[in-house]
Amino acid sequence: MKHARIAWAGAVHDAVEKEGQLELLTPAFAGRRVGFDDVVWLPPLAPLPRPRTILALGLNYADHAKELEFKPPVEPLAFLKGEASLIGHRAFTVRPNGVKFMHYECELAVVIGREARCVKKDDALDFVGGYTVANDYAIRDYLENWYRPNLRVKNRDTCTPIGPWLVDAADVPDPQTLALRTTVNGKLTQQGNTQDMIFDVPTLIEYFSAFMTLMPGDLILTGTPDGVVDCQPGDVIVTEIDGIGALTNTITQEQTGSDSDSGK
Structure with missing residues (x-):
């Protein structure tokens, strides 16, 4: 459903x-x-609770790591996001004034369905409540180090559209066989498949739950394949995953006088 x-x-x-x-x-x-x-x-998180924790993966597709001229990580490279970054389908994402490179990232988002602690990989999918599409925008101008993405790169208000649907886990028998694609103004710019993840969904749940408790509603954004391009105000970006949905988002210009004008 x-x-x-x-x-x-x-x-x-x-x-x-x-x-x-x-x-x-x-x-x-x-x-x-x-x-x-x-x-x-x-953001389509009901009937599950609002997320206490949002975990996002970096460099979880080998082709994307190569695109960025980095070696694939040997263990999951993760960072935290705040709930204020989340917006819904057909909403607007603000591009800060003066930035040179802001790009989308089409990602499968895993929504935890029940409390998970020390979960084994073979049992991990039993703890998934559902899946949705995420577009995890990155502002590369602010990046200090690909292995230490700072808050301004990945945790800005409006910069994580998710939706339009939360699809029940029972309707996605294998999350590792899903095609992903992104279009910008109708032009195909990114495509891949979740089978190419370095760390698959069960591995990620086992990894995180080994040292932290995952709660119902928590999100895991699983990374993106290669093919990211700069997005300008007015661009319409559609991030789509087969069987999950097509998430539409539009870039808008930041209003003059906000904190990004001063680099804060």
């Missing part, structure tokens, strides 16, 4: 996809259907 969270008629609703429409689950509107174009899409 495909779950969504939306704003409609002055309220936030949980919904599911039914016959090309959104069927509301809110008790007062239960069963009512609305069109995709009639709502504001929010």
Whole structure:
């Protein structure tokens, strides 16, 4: 089943996809259907809790590591993100003034379904609640070191669109056979497959849960293949994963006078 969270008629609703429409689950509107174009899409994490922890992988595809002229990591290279970075389908991502290179990253996002601690790889998928698409923007101007991505590169407000759907784990029998692609203004610029991850989903869950507790709603963004390009204000980026969904996002220019003008 495909779950969504939306704003409609002055309220936030949980919904599911039914016959090309959104069927509301809110008790007062239960069963009512609305069109995709009639709502504001929010990060689709319900019915699971909001994430306590957002983990993101760097250099988890060998071709992307090669693209950036780095050797593939020998253990997962991860960093943390804050919830304020998350936005929904069809939302706008701000490009800071003066930056020279800001690029998308199409990623499979794993949503933890139940508390996970010291999970073995063979059991790891039993702890997944669902999957969604993430677009993990990076602002390369601010990068200090590919092995130490700082907060301004990867943890900015509006710079992690996710959605449009949270797809139940039961509907994704093998997360390592999914094709990924990105288009910019309709032009194909990135494509790959989750089978090319250096560290697959079960390995990542085993790795993280060995030293930290993963809670329901927590997110693991699993990295991106090669093919990233600079995105300018006005560009429409669609990051798509087969069986999960197509996430649309538009770049907008930062308003003059914000903190990025001074490099803060």
